[in-house]
Amino acid sequence: MVERENIQLDNVFHALGDPTRRQMLQALADGERTVSQLADPFAISLAAASKHIKTLERAGLIRREVRGRTHLCRLEPGPLASAHDWLGFYQRFWTERLDILERLLRQEDAGKSPQPPKTETPEGDEK
Template sequence: MVELETPQMDAVFHALGDATRRHMLRDLAGGERTVSQLAEPFAMSLAAASKHIKTLENAGLIRREVRGRTHMCRLEPGPLA
């Protein structure tokens, strides 16, 4: 089991406390997605999706990689293990 420090644990619970972010994590469980693909089911702007993604990144739940102009996101399940 991964031992989390209290601030990181707080960040994980904060990130999981939002239904939109939980849905994004479920999508990422199926493989990499672009920010646009993650935003699409919610009809939200890319800026709004990026805020949710940043929260997930800060919690260590996802990793974002820039490939040209495309931002790819993938699940990092470590904090949930």
């Protein structure tokens, strides 16, 4: 079970690793799109767009439905939640580390005594 989850997560991050696929997902967040509509904003062929869509399907991020000759794609957000959960661990990890660093820096600042400001003599020399 854990191995299957790891493969799914690997597929999600692989799919999200490409800017074209991320933009396709973003477009699908607004509603269903045909393969042609997903390919339109890019200078790619329908075959190339189809490869990107298959990668997104393999990751479970979209579902494709065939209606006659039209292929409609729909966003499936579930796998994004898994990626978000995985990343959440690291967000907590870094937040805790940065909170500790902030606390240490505040303690260090509180322990330093303020130094008196430098004053100048009438001749322009510092004391």
